[in-house]
Amino acid sequence: MALVVIGGVAAGLSAAARARRLDPRLEIVVLEKGPVISYGACGLPYLVEGRVRRPEELIVYTPEYFRKERHIEVRTGARVVSMAHSRREVVLESGARVRYDRLVLATGARCDTLGIAGTDQPHVFTLHTLEDATRMRRFLAESRPRRAVVIGAGYIGVEAADALRRNGLRVTVLERSPNALLRDDPQITLAVRRVLEEHGVELRCGVAVESIEPGRVAGVPCDMVVLAGGFKPNVELVAEAGVELGRSGAIRTSDRMETNLPGVYAAGDCAEVTHLVSGSATYIPLGTTANKTGRVAGANAAGGRERFAGIVGTSIVGIFGTGFATTGFSTEQARAQGFSPVAARVEGHSRARYFQGGKTTVELVADRATRRLLGGSVIGEEGAAGRINVIATALGARLTVDEFEQLDLAYAPPFAPVWDPLLIAAQQLRNRW
Amino acid sequence: MALVVIGGVAAGLSAAARARRLDPRLEIVVLEKGPVISYGACGLPYLVEGRVRRPEELIVYTPEYFRKERHIEVRTGARVVSMAHSRREVVLESGARVRYDRLVLATGARCDTLGIAGTDQPHVFTLHTLEDATRMRRFLAESRPRRAVVIGAGYIGVEAADALRRNGLRVTVLERSPNALLRDDPQITLAVRRVLEEHGVELRCGVAVESIEPGRVAGVPCDMVVLAGGFKPNVELVAEAGVELGRSGAIRTSDRMETNLPGVYAAGDCAEVTHLVSGSATYIPLGTTANKTGRVAGANAAGGRERFAGIVGTSIVGIFGTGFATTGFSTEQARAQGFSPVAARVEGHSRARYFQGGKTTVELVADRATRRLLGGSVIGEEGAAGRINVIATALGARLTVDEFEQLDLAYAPPFAPVWDPLLIAAQQLRNRW
Numbered sequence: 001m002a003l004v005v006i007g008g009v010a011a012g013l014s015a016a017a018r019a020r021r022l023d024p025r026l027e028i029v030v031l032e033k034g035p036v037i038s039y040g041a042c043g044l045p046y047l048v049e050g051r052v053r054r055p056e057e058l059i060v061y062t063p064e065y066f067r068k069e070r071h072i073e074v075r076t077g078a079r080v081v082s083m084a085h086s087r088r089e090v091v092l093e094s095g096a097r098v099r100y101d102r103l104v105l106a107t108g109a110r111c112d113t114l115g116i117a118g119t120d121q122p123h124v125f126t127l128h129t130l131e132d133a134t135r136m137r138r139f140l141a142e143s144r145p146r147r148a149v150v151i152g153a154g155y156i157g158v159e160a161a162d163a164l165r166r167n168g169l170r171v172t173v174l175e176r177s178p179n180a181l182l183r184d185d186p187q188i189t190l191a192v193r194r195v196l197e198e199h200g201v202e203l204r205c206g207v208a209v210e211s212i213e214p215g216r217v218a219g220v221p222c223d224m225v226v227l228a229g230g231f232k233p234n235v236e237l238v239a240e241a242g243v244e245l246g247r248s249g250a251i252r253t254s255d256r257m258e259t260n261l262p263g264v265y266a267a268g269d270c271a272e273v274t275h276l277v278s279g280s281a282t283y284i285p286l287g288t289t290a291n292k293t294g295r296v297a298g299a300n301a302a303g304g305r306e307r308f309a310g311i312v313g314t315s316i317v318g319i320f321g322t323g324f325a326t327t328g329f330s331t332e333q334a335r336a337q338g339f340s341p342v343a344a345r346v347e348g349h350s351r352a353r354y355f356q357g358g359k360t361t362v363e364l365v366a367d368r369a370t371r372r373l374l375g376g377s378v379i380g381e382e383g384a385a386g387r388i389n390v391i392a393t394a395l396g397a398r399l400t401v402d403e404f405e406q407l408d409l410a411y412a413p414p415f416a417p418v419w420d421p422l423l424i425a426a427q428q429l430r431n432r433w
Numbered sequence: 434m435a436l437v438v439i440g441g442v443a444a445g446l447s448a449a450a451r452a453r454r455l456d457p458r459l460e461i462v463v464l465e466k467g468p469v470i471s472y473g474a475c476g477l478p479y480l481v482e483g484r485v486r487r488p489e490e491l492i493v494y495t496p497e498y499f500r501k502e503r504h505i506e507v508r509t510g511a512r513v514v515s516m517a518h519s520r521r522e523v524v525l526e527s528g529a530r531v532r533y534d535r536l537v538l539a540t541g542a543r544c545d546t547l548g549i550a551g552t553d554q555p556h557v558f559t560l561h562t563l564e565d566a567t568r569m570r571r572f573l574a575e576s577r578p579r580r581a582v583v584i585g586a587g588y589i590g591v592e593a594a595d596a597l598r599r600n601g602l603r604v605t606v607l608e609r610s611p612n613a614l615l616r617d618d619p620q621i622t623l624a625v626r627r628v629l630e631e632h633g634v635e636l637r638c639g640v641a642v643e644s645i646e647p648g649r650v651a652g653v654p655c656d657m658v659v660l661a662g663g664f665k666p667n668v669e670l671v672a673e674a675g676v677e678l679g680r681s682g683a684i685r686t687s688d689r690m691e692t693n694l695p696g697v698y699a700a701g702d703c704a705e706v707t708h709l710v711s712g713s714a715t716y717i718p719l720g721t722t723a724n725k726t727g728r729v730a731g732a733n734a735a736g737g738r739e740r741f742a743g744i745v746g747t748s749i750v751g752i753f754g755t756g757f758a759t760t761g762f763s764t765e766q767a768r769a770q771g772f773s774p775v776a777a778r779v780e781g782h783s784r785a786r787y788f789q790g791g792k793t794t795v796e797l798v799a800d801r802a803t804r805r806l807l808g809g810s811v812i813g814e815e816g817a818a819g820r821i822n823v824i825a826t827a828l829g830a831r832l833t834v835d836e837f838e839q840l841d842l843a844y845a846p847p848f849a850p851v852w853d854p855l856l857i858a859a860q861q862l863r864n865r866w
Contacts, residue, residue: 010851043785043846052787155845276841287851288844309839316843325843352476354485385848386819390826392841397830406742408709408825410749410758411721412588413476415818418443418720 001026003301004090004098006080007106008032009041010287011268013061014294015104016072019302026302028072029098031090033079036130037063042287044133045159048140049166055134080107083241085261102263102301105238105251106294109231109269109285114176116151116227118212124225127160136226140167145224148172149217151209153180155317157228158192161201162319164226170200172220174207176229181317181324183377184332187345191361191379192324199320231285233270246272248283255307257297265297274310277328277374277395278337284313312395313375316385323384327392328375331365340368344429348421350383352413358382362425364391364401368433371400376425387422401429434459436734437523437531439513440539441465442474443720444701446494447727448537449505452735459735461505462531464523466512469563470496475720477566478589481573482596488567513540516674518694535696535734538671538684539727542664542702542718547609549584549660551645557658560589569659573600578657581605582650584642586613588750590661591625594634595752597659603633605653607640609662614750614757616810617765620778624794624812625757632753664718666703679705681716688740690730698730707743710761710807710828711770717746745828746808749818756817760825761808764798773801777862781854783816785846791815795858797824797834801866804833809858820855834862 003019005012008030016030030037038061046052063074079093083103090098111126113119123145125136139145148164150157153175161171173196179185180192180203193203209218212225233250235243244260246252251266253259255274259266268290275282289311296308316325328334334341343365351357360380366373376391378384394404405426411418436452438445441463449463463470471494479485496507512526516536523531544559546552556578558569572578581597583590586608594604606629612618613625613636626636642651645658666683668676677693679685684699686692688707692699701723708715722744729741749758761767767774776798784790793813799806809824811817827837838859844851 040785040846040851042844042851043787046787046846057787286844288842291851292839309836311841314841314843316845316848318845318847323848327841327843352473354476354479354490383819385843385845386816386822389819389823389840389842392843393823393826393832394830396836396840397827397832399826399830403742403829406725407822407829408744408747408760409721409822410747410760410818410825411475411719412749412751413473413479414751415749415756418473418475418724 001101002099003028003102003104004100005030005104005106006090007108007268008037008074008076009039009108010290011294012104012106013038014291015106015267015298015301016066017070018295018298020070020072022299022302022304030066030072030074031078031080031092031098032074032076034129034131035076037061037074037076039130041128044127044130045156045163047133048127048136048160049163055130058130080237083238085241085264103265104297104301105243105259105264105266105270106268107234107238107270109233111227112230112232113227114229116209116211119227121212121214123223124212124227126227127156139224145169147222148224148226149174149220149222150226150228151217152228152230153192153203153205154182154228154230155315157226158196158317158319160226160228161196165199165201169224172202172204172222174209174218174220175203175205176208178205180205181326183326183330185330185377187363188324188326188377188379192319195319195322231269233283233285235270246281248272248281250283252281255309256300257293257308258300265301267293267297273308276310276312282313284311286315312392314388314392316388322379322381324379325384325388326377327388328373328395329365330375334365334367334374339374341365341374342368342429342432344425344432346421346425346428348424349417350380351415352417355414357417360384360387360421362387362421364425364429366401366429371402373399373401373404390422401426405430434534435532436461436535436537437533438463438537438539439523440541440701441470441507441509442472442541443723444727444730445537445539446471447724448539448700448731448734449499450503451728451731453503453505455732455735455737463499463505463507464511464513464525464531465507465509467562467564468509470494470507470509472563474561477560477563478592478596480566481560481569481593482599488563491563513670516671518674518697536698537730537734538676538692538697538699538703539701540667540671540703542666544660545663545665546660547662549642549644552660554645554647556656557645557660559660560593572657578602580655581657581659582607582653582655583659583661584650585661585663586625586636586638587615587661587663588748590659591629591750591752593659593661594629598632598634602657605635605637605655607642607651607653608636608638609641611638613638614759616759616763618763618810620796621757621759621810621812625752628752628755664702666716666718668703679714681705681714683716685714688742689733690726690741691733698734700726700730706741709743709745715746717744719748745825747821747825749821755812755814757812758817758821759810760821761806761828762798763808767798767800767807772807774798774807775801775862775865777858777865779854779858779861781857782850783813784848785850788847790850793817793820793854795820795854797858797862799834799862804835806832806834806837823855834859838863
């Protein structure tokens with residue numbers, strides 16, 4: 001029995017490792033198109049920044065580790081160019097054929113270049129692979145650029161802006177939509193703008209870049225450009241082989257992470273998952289989800305019976321030390337999903353006054369009809385991750401605002417105010433009915 | 434229509450303020466036996482430490498504020514000495530009678546002196562009221578004690594030990610039970626002991642103090658003693674008047690915080706609440722619960738219809754910068770409650786490696802039969818509050834370990850590792866079946 005996994009980063013290796021745990025005798029082969037496996041892609045901006053000194057520091061496991069410790073064969077530089085499910089076979093660029101009984105597709109995603117012209121110039125970068133970051137780091141050292149334009153104010157975009165600014169560059173972030181962080185929430189955009197501007201980074205929203213000219217982008221002079229316009233799932237090859245895609249364009253799966261082809265699973269940045277707040281399929285490529293769906297895909301590919309319930313869309317990004325965290329739906333997103341949203345936003349403190357807690361802004365969104373929480377956001381210099389996780393847990397558990405208001409959260413002066421901003425937000429929200 | 438509230442700290446003032454919000458015309462009188470109201474009792478150890486400079490900094494509102502801004506009459510120095518429900522009347526020490534239509538009992542608790550002899554010496558302190566802390570602070574300044582014994586290794590005990598140590602005293606903590614922090618968990622006790630000892634504080638468990646001799650306690654020489662042996666609810670007076678008590682000795686209430694006497698409510702440190710994990714009444718006096726139950730009691734006393742679902746027993750304490758947080762039941766407590774507990778404990782990191790995250794220990798306890806989470810603990814220099822709150826939310830929502838394992842928690846390198854220790858603990862726990 002042979003399990004083949006396409007992709008050797010987060011989802012693929014989680015799948016392979018989990019499959020091995022369930023079935024010690026399964027033959028497992030991981031095919032990775034790049035030169036290295038198992039790197040922390042979310043750490044790439046910190047390699048650019050210089051906080052992470054060497055690319056190797058982001059590599060968690062080597063192919064040797066998997067071979068020796070897990071009896072998993074990992075082939076790097078092994079790009080799959082076609083798949084023939086009727087023969088249970090994938091073909092590599094080298095022409096080699098690899099047979100499978102079970103297949104896990106963890107083909108990942110690539111940067112969406114948004115149809116922008118001129119992206120193949122040497123001063124234009126994406127920040128998606130370890131090579132991308134290494135190349136960018138080398139460019140910073142050798143070409144000493146002074147002005148950068150970052151296209152896209154999503155997570156990677158603002159992290160790249162932060163990293164470049166800390167390297168002394170003047171940075172302008174251009175965002176096509178009216179809002180930053182993929183969240184149609186003007187208040188969050190305002191807060192992002194404030195933090196960026198405090199640190200000398202300019203944010204311009206509503207700017208659609210069509211081409212990168214040699215010395216400027218959308219009128220902004222620059223000698224370096226970072227493309228951070230989002231991701232596209234790598235699905236063309238498998239779609240040709242008959243793997244069904246969902247409406248998002250990513251691979252549709254069951255809650256066992258199985259595709260329409262029996263025995264073929266998908267996980268990570270190439271796959272859709274269920275959004276637990278809406279109940280619909282969604283495409284939100286993130287490392288945490290890649291790891292979780294990889295585990296489930298690997299378990300089921302090895303004969304287990306696990307299911308992945310879904311996500312609630314939680315994410316956090318640090319911009320110059322402030323955490324911006326969101327989960328579930330914003331008011332606008334909730335409305336677009338057919339809910340009738342009610343929201344409250346409060347500004348509180350992260351600790352008791354005499355422990356110099358920083359300001360924390362919490363927003364909660366609930367459904368007018370059912371009183372169920374639909375989403376929330378937390379912005380703060382400390383405690384943002386812990387607080388968004390409470391909201392995320394509440395969304396996963398389908399709590400109402402009334403249940404949320406009475407959560408038994410921890411209190412002691414070094415850690416929180418006696419009324420946590422989360423609970424104050426819930427009180428305010430309950431007053432909106 | 435007159436609402437009388439006995440007690441002017443957390444629960445009493447929450448009740449009064451909430452009642453006023455619901456009924457602008459209600460006559461509201463708060464009777465507080467002490468000289469001040471509305472102080473942050475949880476801040477008292479920080480007043481002893483010196484981080485909080487003056488007692489006034491812990492006072493949130495004054496009687497004048499309530500009179501002017503809320504139209505609530507607050508009388509300080511107004512000790513109630515009896516209650517006659519048939520006449521809807523309480524009698525003050527001064528002999529004055531106060532009529533009520535509705536009554537909220539927020540009589541609080543007092544330090545349990547555990548029958549120890551010699552507690553009335555001038556070098557013996559409790560740490561429960563603003564006067565206690567002020568007196569202790571004055572004693573530190575004037576008598577310059579050099580060795581302190583703290584009796585009790587609960588929250589107040591370890592906070593007092595921390596505060597005294599930071600004032601340069603040698604400190605020994607004596608605890609009657611085998612474990613610290615009211616948690617029968619030897620691993621937590623070990624961690625508490627390690628942090629205390631690293632900072633020069635000795636912890637001796639299993640030491641039952643019977644008397645305080647002038648220069649020593651249980652053989653330990655000292656010139657200062659802090660009694661921190663837990664709390665007893667102040668219920669004698671109201672019990673005489675026919676208010677029913679629960680098995681814990683605190684006031685029994687409905688989920689509307691109403692006692693057996695119609696129109697008489699109880700809230701805060703004098704009242705039982707429901708433990709949502711066991712479903713039974715429990716007595717865990719904490720400031721957060723006091724505020725929440727006070728709000729519900731006040732709302733219902735003003736004609737509202739709110740309910741307090743209950744608590745899950747969440748708490749956190751900082752000892753020399755490390756957070757010790759617990760919620761729900763320990764393995765031993767779960768067993769005593771009739772569950773068949775399964776537990777896993779993991780040591781992880783609070784952030785990505787290159788963000789120098791500190792160590793974080795997470796324990797999860799679940800029920801073998803239902804797979805429902807029953808409790809957990811988190812120990813760490815950062816993130817302990819946020820992580821225990823996720824477990825607390827999961828307990829409140831009755832999540833199983835399987836649901837918990839798939840929580841969509843926030844990840845970015847400055848905030849968490851890609852596999853949060855919470856999720857690793859859940860994975861480990863699932864392997865125990």
